[in-house]
Amino acid sequence: MSTVTAPESSGRGRYAGTARLVRFALRRDRIQLPVWLLALTALQAFSAASVFGLYPTEADLRSFAVATAASPVALATNGIVSGYSAGAVLASQIVMPLSLAAGLMSTLLVVRHTRQNEETGRAELVEAAVVGRKALLTAALVVAVGGNVVLGLLNVVVLIALGLPLDGSVALGAAVAGAGIAFAAIAALTAQVTDSARTANGLAGAALGVAFGLRAVGDMTGTVTDAGTRVVTGWPTWVSPIGWAEQVRPYDDNAWWVLALPAAFALVLGSVAFALTEHRDLGSGLVPTRPGPARASRSLPTAVGSAWRMQRMILFWWAFGVAVLAATYGAIGDQIDDFLGSGEQVSDMMEQLGGGTTDMVDAYFAAIFGVMAIAVAGYAVQALLRMRGEESAGRLESVLATAVSRPRWMLAHVGLVTAGIVALQLLTGAVAGLAFGLVTGGVPEQVVRLTGAALVFVPAILVVAAAVALLFGAFPAWSAGLSWGFLALCLALGPLGGLLGLSATVRDLSPFAHIPAVPAAQVTATPLVWLVVIAVVVDAAAVVLFRRRDLTTS
Amino acid sequence: MAAISVHDLVKTFGPTRALDGLDLEVGTGEVHGFLGPNGSGKSTTIRVLLGLLRADSGEARLLDGDPWRDAVKLHQRLAYVPGDVNLWPNLTGGEAIDLLAGLRGGLDESRRAQLLERFELDPTKKARTYSKGNRQKVALVAAFASDVELYVLDEPTSGLDPLMESVFQDCVEEMSDAGKTVLLSSHILAEVEALCDRVSIIREGRTVETGTLAELRHLTRTSIIAETQRPVTGLEAVQGVHDVRVDGLRTWCEVDTSAIDAVMRHLLSFRITSLTSTPPTLEELFLRHYGDELAREGENHRRAESGTRAR
Numbered sequence: 001m002s003t004v005t006a007p008e009s010s011g012r013g014r015y016a017g018t019a020r021l022v023r024f025a026l027r028r029d030r031i032q033l034p035v036w037l038l039a040l041t042a043l044q045a046f047s048a049a050s051v052f053g054l055y056p057t058e059a060d061l062r063s064f065a066v067a068t069a070a071s072p073v074a075l076a077t078n079g080i081v082s083g084y085s086a087g088a089v090l091a092s093q094i095v096m097p098l099s100l101a102a103g104l105m106s107t108l109l110v111v112r113h114t115r116q117n118e119e120t121g122r123a124e125l126v127e128a129a130v131v132g133r134k135a136l137l138t139a140a141l142v143v144a145v146g147g148n149v150v151l152g153l154l155n156v157v158v159l160i161a162l163g164l165p166l167d168g169s170v171a172l173g174a175a176v177a178g179a180g181i182a183f184a185a186i187a188a189l190t191a192q193v194t195d196s197a198r199t200a201n202g203l204a205g206a207a208l209g210v211a212f213g214l215r216a217v218g219d220m221t222g223t224v225t226d227a228g229t230r231v232v233t234g235w236p237t238w239v240s241p242i243g244w245a246e247q248v249r250p251y252d253d254n255a256w257w258v259l260a261l262p263a264a265f266a267l268v269l270g271s272v273a274f275a276l277t278e279h280r281d282l283g284s285g286l287v288p289t290r291p292g293p294a295r296a297s298r299s300l301p302t303a304v305g306s307a308w309r310m311q312r313m314i315l316f317w318w319a320f321g322v323a324v325l326a327a328t329y330g331a332i333g334d335q336i337d338d339f340l341g342s343g344e345q346v347s348d349m350m351e352q353l354g355g356g357t358t359d360m361v362d363a364y365f366a367a368i369f370g371v372m373a374i375a376v377a378g379y380a381v382q383a384l385l386r387m388r389g390e391e392s393a394g395r396l397e398s399v400l401a402t403a404v405s406r407p408r409w410m411l412a413h414v415g416l417v418t419a420g421i422v423a424l425q426l427l428t429g430a431v432a433g434l435a436f437g438l439v440t441g442g443v444p445e446q447v448v449r450l451t452g453a454a455l456v457f458v459p460a461i462l463v464v465a466a467a468v469a470l471l472f473g474a475f476p477a478w479s480a481g482l483s484w485g486f487l488a489l490c491l492a493l494g495p496l497g498g499l500l501g502l503s504a505t506v507r508d509l510s511p512f513a514h515i516p517a518v519p520a521a522q523v524t525a526t527p528l529v530w531l532v533v534i535a536v537v538v539d540a541a542a543v544v545l546f547r548r549r550d551l552t553t554s
Numbered sequence: 555m556a557a558i559s560v561h562d563l564v565k566t567f568g569p570t571r572a573l574d575g576l577d578l579e580v581g582t583g584e585v586h587g588f589l590g591p592n593g594s595g596k597s598t599t600i601r602v603l604l605g606l607l608r609a610d611s612g613e614a615r616l617l618d619g620d621p622w623r624d625a626v627k628l629h630q631r632l633a634y635v636p637g638d639v640n641l642w643p644n645l646t647g648g649e650a651i652d653l654l655a656g657l658r659g660g661l662d663e664s665r666r667a668q669l670l671e672r673f674e675l676d677p678t679k680k681a682r683t684y685s686k687g688n689r690q691k692v693a694l695v696a697a698f699a700s701d702v703e704l705y706v707l708d709e710p711t712s713g714l715d716p717l718m719e720s721v722f723q724d725c726v727e728e729m730s731d732a733g734k735t736v737l738l739s740s741h742i743l744a745e746v747e748a749l750c751d752r753v754s755i756i757r758e759g760r761t762v763e764t765g766t767l768a769e770l771r772h773l774t775r776t777s778i779i780a781e782t783q784r785p786v787t788g789l790e791a792v793q794g795v796h797d798v799r800v801d802g803l804r805t806w807c808e809v810d811t812s813a814i815d816a817v818m819r820h821l822l823s824f825r826i827t828s829l830t831s832t833p834p835t836l837e838e839l840f841l842r843h844y845g846d847e848l849a850r851e852g853e854n855h856r857r858a859e860s861g862t863r864a865r
Contacts, residue, residue: 119682196682198643291678294648301656309645394640398693401604401634401706402657405626551606 017131021139025113033147036105040098041154047094048162052086061089066228068092076216077328080231080246081224087164087251091172099245100212102151102180106144107204110187113140116197118283127282137188137277141270144184152177168251175248178262182241183208185269192276195285208242215243241265303404307412310386315420318379319427322372326428329368330435330450333361362520365436365450369428373457373512374491376424380465381483383417387472388479394553407543414469414539421461429454453518459531463511464490466538473545476552555618557582557704557735558603563612565598565759572598574759575612580737580752582703585730587750588739589840595759596739597637600708603737604634617704630659633697637709637739639689641681647692648677654696661699669695672721686713698725704735711742723748743836755840763839774834775808778817782824792816803827 026033055061065084068074075081079096082088114137117123123136152173159169183204190203218237225232230252237243244261248254280286299305387410390396400406429451436450437443467486471479493510507513511534514527558580565573573595580586590596601607603616605625614621619628641650648670655661670677673691681689690713697705705726711719719742726736726749740746746753747767754764763770775796780786786805789798794813799806809817811834821829 196643289680289683291676292646292649292680294646294677296645296649296652296656300649301653303657306653306657310642394636394638395642397601397604397606398634398636398640398654399657400606400625401629401632401636402654403626403630403659404657548608550608551601 014132014134015138016135017126017129018135018138018142021126021131021135022142025139025143028113029109029143033109033143037147037151037154040101040105040151041158043101044094044098044155045158045162048090048159048164051090051093052162055086055089058084061086062229065089065092069224069228069231071332072220074332075219075222075231077332079215080219080222080233080237080249082230082249083252084229085251087159087168087172088249090164091168091250091252095172095175095245095248095250096215096242098155098176099179099242100208102148102176103183103208103211103242104205105151106148106180106184107187107201107208109144109147110140110184111191111197111200111204113143114188115191115194115200115285119195119197121283123282134274134277137191137273141184141188144187145181148177148180148184151180165251167254171248171254171256172250174256174259175245175250178248178259179241179245181266182244182262182269183211185266185273186241188273189269189276192273192280193286195283195287195289211240211242214240215246218243219246303408303412304416306399307409307416310390311383311413311416311420314379314383314386315423318376318382318420318424322376322424322428323431325372325375326431327435329365329372330432331439333364333432333436334439359520363517365432365453366517366520368432369454369457369518370494370512370515372428373425373454373461373515374487374494376421376428376457377461377464377487377490379424380417380421380461381468381487383420384413384465384468384472385480385483387413387469388476391476391551392553397551397553400551406547410469410473410543410546414465414542417465418462421465422455422458425454425458425461426451449519456518456523456528457512457515459528459535460511460515462535463531463538466535466542469542470538470545473542473549476549555582556580556615557584557617558586558737559613559615560599560603561613563599563602563614564610565595565602565607566610572759573602573609573612576756576759577761577764578754579764580735582735583730583733584752585726585736585738585750587746587753587836588737588756589741589743589746589753589836590739590756594756596756597708598759599756600634600706600737600739603706604629631702632704632706633658633700633702634706635690635693635697635708635710637712639686639693641684641689641692643680643682645681646678647675647681647684647688650681650692651677651696651699654693655700658700658702661696662701666695666699669698669725672725673718687715687718690714691718694722694725698729702734704737705729706737708739709741710738711740711745719745743840747836753836767836770836770839771811771834774838775810776814776834777806777808777832778821779830780805780821780826781828782821782826784824786821786824789817789820792820 055064062084065081065088068078069081078093081092114123117126117136126136127133154173155176156169156173159172160166186207187200187204190207191197191200194200194203214236215233218234218240219231221234222231222237224230233243233247237246241262244258247258248256276286297305300309387396390399396409399409430447432454433447433450434443437446440446464487468479468483471482471486475482490510490512493507494512511531514531516523516527556579558578560576560578563573563576563578564571576595576599578588578599588596588599598607602609602614603621605621605628608622617628617631621628641647642653645653651666652661655666673695675688675691675695679688681692684692690710694710697707707726711722714722723745726738729736730749736749738746738750750767752764752766753770755762763773781804783803785803786800789795789800789805789807792813793816794810795817796808796810797806805821807817
């Protein structure tokens with residue numbers, strides 16, 4: 001009775017099993033993590049290639065740097081300008097987006113290996129083994145820090161291979177990795193606070209948004225020095241982990257000391273997260289989940305009502321993202337002539353992206369809307385794949401065992417996503433028109449003109465949505481991979497197709513190839529009608545196939 | 555009219571024959587036990603009956619309709635509780651109950667409130683915070699609060715504690731008293747023994763035994779332990795007696811139900827001082843059909859325990 005030995009409460013015991021958990025996490029992420037790292041490295045390589053291609057001479061680089069530094073909107077969306085060497089111009093374009101992406105990668109990774117494990121009960125199994133209390137969090141952070149270091153190193157290799165100086169390349173890689181590590185620490189903290197992985201991701205995502213917003217304000221309100229080639233930021237940039245990455249100013253200052261900021265930040269937040277794991281029960285959060293309504297609303301127990309409940313947050317977040325992008329692109333529309341400079345390559349590129357016209361502004365909006373329509377098609381893919389999610393989680397079985405027919409259940413989802421597509425395109429056009437109208441004057445006419453242009457893309461997006469429905473009806477187990485693959489194909493055939501030098505016959509395979517380049521080109525109804533007809537027929541086939549097949553789980 | 559009538563049902567998944575000529579007959583107003591080990595085809599049968607899977611061949615009728623073609627019409631008249639209840643993580647338990655029952659065609663408000671109380675379920679909690687047992691309760695409340703003719707319950711009590719198990723049994727009995735039909739797939743033999751009028755035992759996609767509990771008991775043996783004043787001899791010679799073991803004044807044997815009278819007469823001549831007779835349990839019926847090895851193990855186990863279970 002008196003000789004109960006307390007488990008070792010300090011030292012290595014609390015970290016027992018960390019090495020094994022790290023290996024396990026890497027095994028789980030063996031596809032996901034390499035895809036993230038390679039995609040971000042490819043983004044870097046692609047951006048470098050396009051910067052070098054568009055601005056071959058020092059004069060080009062210099063005028064581009066000056067134009068960017070002079071445009072608050074460009075500063076807000078791209079990041080600060082610091083110097084006008086090829087590397088410095090590349091850094092001004094890529095450091096901020098890459099840091100943002102590294103932050104997102106780290107957030108998802110840390111939450112996946114901490115809170116999500118607890119929520120699903122996997123952590124309980126693991127912690128019942130010889131695993132210390134701090135081991136799960138330690139393992140997640142080791143993998144996150146390691147992933148960011150590898151991301152930095154891959155970037156260094158690519159940049160040096162492109163002929164950029166060693167010290168600047170290392171500074172760029174370190175700046176990006178530092179931002180990623182800072183957000184790994186933020187996610188470690190949010191994962192302690194709430195008992196839901198989704199909320200933990202949401203809180204860390206909000207932190208990412210705040211960090212982006214702070215530095216956008218700081219960058220825009222900065223002052224331009226050194227003959228227009230250097231931006232000295234306002235203070236908000238200095239309180240943002242993404243801002244810190246910019247302040248390293250790779251290929252210009254290479255300010256190594258700035259890297260101490262994310263390091264110190266991560267150490268402090270990480271320590272707080274570790275302290276919190278010591279003081280809470282497994283599976284619980286600091287903030288308990290609040291109780292909800294005991295009764296359903298009147299509309300929930302219907303096919304459309306329940307589908308809406310599953311779809312509404314997806315639509316809400318897409319609407320938010322689309323509105324921000326549209327506002328940004330709309331607001332810089334008036335600067336498009338000076339912003340893109342007189343460079344011939346730029347107008348060539350814009351023409352290939354879908355303009356095909358001499359009016360730079362219309363060509364610009366046609367290109368932007370073309371890319372954003374594919375993004376909205378991404379919404380359609382994500383939202384419609386919820387159907388497969390419901391099926392493989394086993395929830396669809398309970399629903400279809402009630403008096404809801406398969407066609408009604410499926411058409412509720414397809415119908416809501418169709419409405420969502422129209423809503424998002426309306427939003428794209430209206431917000432872009434509003435922002436463009438505010439800077440150029442003539443709000444009503446721009447809103448009407450650009451909303452009309454954005455709506456022209458709806459039939460092509462409906463075809464993508466119908467394809468997802470068909471894949472769900474025909475090959476449920478493969479529907480997710482094939483759907484995203486189809487979207488990637490549309491991107492490769494469409495906006496990138498010209499740059500990749502694909503022939504017109506091949507590019508015609510994409511539904512987006514048949515949309516006129518509005519607002520630059522005239523609208524012809526025939527292809528649009530055909531696209532709608534195809535979408536309706538494919539949707540009908542999808543319902544028939546779904547009606548005829550077995551339900552499958554996982 | 556039979557509530558469920560399945561004949562020679564076949565369902566294959568690739569090379570696996572999940573159902574291999576299954577028969578099942580459930581009368582209206584009957585509580586029917588559906589027994590079988592994991593992977594024997596119970597859930598597959600139920601999914602075919604619910605129109606979630608399409609049978610390859612054979613005949614299946616449910617409430618006088620075709621489970622595949624008339625799914626929606628039939629589902630208004632039945633409630634289903636799966637063995638593994640998956641709920642929407644961001645809905646509360648109360649919302650999930652209203653959703654499932656509402657999609658079926660509505661629920662009885664007073665029964666809903668009463669069931670929540672009896673199952674001690676907090677309907678304001680988000681489904682992701684529920685334990686397995688609580689998720690199961692959500693599906694049970696949604697089913698029993700619906701006024702339907704047929705309840706299809708697929709291992710509905712996995713994850714419930716003994717207290718809740720007894721609440722569940724009360725609910726089934728109430729449904730049965732109200733003339734409803736219940737198809738209860740289960741592992742828990744005590745539950746089936748307590749609730750079911752008839753049972754079907756399936757193995758590897760085939761029905762191996764079906765009938766009332768009384769009928770099935772004819773198929774098994776009663777075990778008898780007797781203490782006598784003189785050592786028993788000659789018991790082996792009695793027709794229908796098996797596994798006789800005599801140790802001094804104690805005698806163990808297994809007796810076909812038809813031979814009980816003869817055995818008693820024989821034992822009387824040795825002057826009985828104590829007698830324990832254990833009727834066959836469903837467990838034994840069950841074990842008889844699932845591998846000889848398993849059966850032997852169960853037999854030994856039962857011998858060791860039979861003294862404490864004597865009635």
